[in-house]
Amino acid sequence: MAISWAKRACPVLGFGKRGVKLGAIKPPPHKLESLRSRIMPTPLPERLVLSLQQHQGDASIPCVEVGDKVLKFQAIAEANSESSLNLHAPTSGTILSVDQSLVFSDSMTPEACIVLECDGADNALKVSTTRDYRALEHEHLLQRIEEAGVCGMGGAGYPTALKLRHGISKNIDLLLINAAECEPYISCDEALLRERAKEVIQGAEIIQAACLANSCQLVIESNMNEAIDALRSEITGSSVQLKIVAPSYPAGDERQIVFAATGRETPSSGLPIDIGVVVVNAGTAAACLHAVSKGQPCISRVVTLAGSPLRTPKNFDVPIGTPISHLQTLCGMDEQSHQGTLAGGSLMGQPVLNLDLPIKKTSNCVVAMSAQEFPAQEPVLPCIRCGYCADACPAHLLPQQLLVFSKQQAVEALEDHGLFDCIECGACAYVCPSKIPLLQYYRSSKELMLLEAGVTARSSHWQQRFQYFQYRRKRVNQQRAEGKQSASDNSQQVEQEFSRDKAREEIAAAVARVKSKKSKNQAS
Amino acid sequence: MNPFIENPIFLYATGLLVALLLLLGFLRFISLLRTQRTYQHSIVDLINAELPQTQCGHCSYAGCLPYARAIAQGEAINKCAPGGTQTIRRLSWLLNEQREPLDPAHGSLSPATVAVIREEECIGCTKCIQACPVDAISGATKLMHTVIAAECTGCDLCVDPCPVDCIDMIEVQQPPRQWPSPGPNELVPC
Numbered sequence: 001m002a003i004s005w006a007k008r009a010c011p012v013l014g015f016g017k018r019g020v021k022l023g024a025i026k027p028p029p030h031k032l033e034s035l036r037s038r039i040m041p042t043p044l045p046e047r048l049v050l051s052l053q054q055h056q057g058d059a060s061i062p063c064v065e066v067g068d069k070v071l072k073f074q075a076i077a078e079a080n081s082e083s084s085l086n087l088h089a090p091t092s093g094t095i096l097s098v099d100q101s102l103v104f105s106d107s108m109t110p111e112a113c114i115v116l117e118c119d120g121a122d123n124a125l126k127v128s129t130t131r132d133y134r135a136l137e138h139e140h141l142l143q144r145i146e147e148a149g150v151c152g153m154g155g156a157g158y159p160t161a162l163k164l165r166h167g168i169s170k171n172i173d174l175l176l177i178n179a180a181e182c183e184p185y186i187s188c189d190e191a192l193l194r195e196r197a198k199e200v201i202q203g204a205e206i207i208q209a210a211c212l213a214n215s216c217q218l219v220i221e222s223n224m225n226e227a228i229d230a231l232r233s234e235i236t237g238s239s240v241q242l243k244i245v246a247p248s249y250p251a252g253d254e255r256q257i258v259f260a261a262t263g264r265e266t267p268s269s270g271l272p273i274d275i276g277v278v279v280v281n282a283g284t285a286a287a288c289l290h291a292v293s294k295g296q297p298c299i300s301r302v303v304t305l306a307g308s309p310l311r312t313p314k315n316f317d318v319p320i321g322t323p324i325s326h327l328q329t330l331c332g333m334d335e336q337s338h339q340g341t342l343a344g345g346s347l348m349g350q351p352v353l354n355l356d357l358p359i360k361k362t363s364n365c366v367v368a369m370s371a372q373e374f375p376a377q378e379p380v381l382p383c384i385r386c387g388y389c390a391d392a393c394p395a396h397l398l399p400q401q402l403l404v405f406s407k408q409q410a411v412e413a414l415e416d417h418g419l420f421d422c423i424e425c426g427a428c429a430y431v432c433p434s435k436i437p438l439l440q441y442y443r444s445s446k447e448l449m450l451l452e453a454g455v456t457a458r459s460s461h462w463q464q465r466f467q468y469f470q471y472r473r474k475r476v477n478q479q480r481a482e483g484k485q486s487a488s489d490n491s492q493q494v495e496q497e498f499s500r501d502k503a504r505e506e507i508a509a510a511v512a513r514v515k516s517k518k519s520k521n522q523a524s
Numbered sequence: 525m526n527p528f529i530e531n532p533i534f535l536y537a538t539g540l541l542v543a544l545l546l547l548l549g550f551l552r553f554i555s556l557l558r559t560q561r562t563y564q565h566s567i568v569d570l571i572n573a574e575l576p577q578t579q580c581g582h583c584s585y586a587g588c589l590p591y592a593r594a595i596a597q598g599e600a601i602n603k604c605a606p607g608g609t610q611t612i613r614r615l616s617w618l619l620n621e622q623r624e625p626l627d628p629a630h631g632s633l634s635p636a637t638v639a640v641i642r643e644e645e646c647i648g649c650t651k652c653i654q655a656c657p658v659d660a661i662s663g664a665t666k667l668m669h670t671v672i673a674a675e676c677t678g679c680d681l682c683v684d685p686c687p688v689d690c691i692d693m694i695e696v697q698q699p700p701r702q703w704p705s706p707g708p709n710e711l712v713p714c
Binding site for chain 1: 572573575576577578579587588610613614617656657658659660675677
């Protein structure tokens with residue numbers, strides 16, 4: 001295979017032929033710009049748009065109607081199933097619509113949204129606070145987290161309570177709080193740790209108690225100095241340990257961070273839960289603390305507004321549902337140099353189709369792009385098999401081989417070469433000297449594979465039904481044949497039974513019986 | 525004569541060796557028979573697994589399994605219209621054959637359909653129920669019939685038997701979650 005051992009001449013040190021660390025890249029971080037100021041509270045926009053699909057899983061079901069007045073913290077949509085999430089009003093106001101559909105990603109998937117017109121009063125529903133969360137049972141903690149509608153805030157958006165429940169059922173022993181924010185431009189977790197380190201640590205303790213983990217580590221990159229200082233001063237006396245890893249991209253990926261912190265390797269197409277580790281984002285930990293000790297549902301999050309077209313890039317504490325354009329206006333947008341906007345960091349971010357789209361529970365960063373920082377796609381050249389992508393791939397895949405199979409749409413070969421272990425980090429495309437959009441190839445190939453898996457499942461279902469149909473038809477025919485035969489047998493029997501001789505005998509016997517009875521009566 | 529050959533130990537040893545070889549040969553023969561059979565069996569199964577199992581008969585065979593058997597005997601792989609390019613691609617990958625476009629004699633590439641009965645016109649003759657290969661039509665004699673849309677393969681075998689032509693084939697609405705994201709050649713400039 002094309003995995004060249006010559007390139008891994010120095011496996012002990014883990015460096016490839018270009019002197020770079022294998023399985024990682026080091027793009028310019030661009031984080032300092034947004035970390036200059038403190039986390040800012042967001043002035044309320046006129047209306048908030050709350051998607052019913054804030055998370056991975058089934059969409060929530062609205063439990064309010066148009067025209068309803070709602071208070072802050074009031075539930076406006078309820079979990080539909082186990083993998084669904086509750087949604088709460090981030091402020092008080094009137095419901096304008098419950099089924100407005102908006103298209104969020106370039107897969108053109110419309111999502112239903114609830115539109116809330118803010119009244120500005122910010123009247124809150126009374127919530128029950130808990131003084132001592134340490135005294136609570138783990139089931140109670142999980143219930144609180146579930147009711148508050150907390151989902152993974154690193155970007156995947158998996159419902160947290162469900163994740164912890166899975167962890168309990170798999171008997172995990174370690175909880176990792178992921179604060180290794182490796183993607184360029186994103187600084188929301190770092191800002192959170194600088195200013196609210198105590199909240200994150202208490203949240204980590206709550207999650208540890210909720211998922212019954214023996215130990216808890218908070219993993220952070222070594223270049224986040226201020227955050228590390230803040231954590232060191234708060235961490236004394238808590239059960240949380242600090243783990244510092246080398247900064248690189250994608251160090252913050254689930255599998256990478258588990259390997260860096262514990263040395264355990266997540267199996268292919270497995271999850272960290274399978275090797276006894278639960279990974280939770282730092283922002284999620286803070287949200288869990290709010291959910292448990294303050295009784296506040298998840299209604300806001302820290303979002304980084306970054307990019308050179310913004311005059312003052314900074315982190316905001318944003319109510320869920322705030323439009324992106326509202327935040328960019330607050331930062332002072334330079335319209336002339338603005339070339340477009342990314343939701344997410346510069347490597348994995350998705351282009352924003354419409355600046356009126358709202359912030360979700362999973363949005364961590366919004367990057368305004370300028371022509372200097374994001375030059376247009378250069379013309380794509382053929383693959384020269386340089387192998388830089390294989391060096392950069394953190395999942396140890398063979399990106400050039402996957403590219404060939406993606407072009408051929410060779411689904412089975414893609415599966416054999418582990419495309420589903422691709423974490424879509426984009427490191428391969430970043431180092432590619434031919435500027436091939438590898439990530440887009442892999443994404444569409446993955447979709448094709450899922451589609452074909454669906455088709456195969458459906459056809460095997462139809463095959464089963466067809467086989468049953470054949471079996472049933474055979475059985476019915478058989479029964480019909482048997483039925484005819486037995487029916488004719490019956491009729492013969494009946495004829496035998498009702499033969500004339502027999503009838504005469506029976507009649508004669510009956511007459512004799514009656515006569516004897518009469519004679520008996522006369523005698524008595 | 526060589527006294528070594530006359531030695532009874534040599535004779536016994538040779539006899540034993542020959543017997544062992546015969547036994548091994550017999551076992552190999554049996555295993556060959558068995559592999560041949562399972563191989564024959566499994567290639568049809570493998571081909572059948574790639575076919576869409578609509579049992580529509582557009583390929584001029586009586587169903588998917590007969591067509592799979594015919595492919596195993598050397599029939600062309602481009603006759604399955606419901607499977608479309610995807611099935612042809614997978615079959616060519618499986619059988620190491622040239623990828624060809626769909627044979628137009630056996631239908632055209634069209635989006636997935638599902639049968640719908642116009643219920644007010646249905647006379648309850650049960651002819652469509654008998655024709656449906658996957659039991660996706662429910663109803664009884666002189667009572668209205670209806671199609672269970674989730675189970676319908678869109679094979680249109682029920683359309684011809686209907687004496688009052690009250691069955692329509694309607695395109696399946698793709699759920700929005702299955703819309704494809706843009707490929708590398710159709711990237712949205714942002």
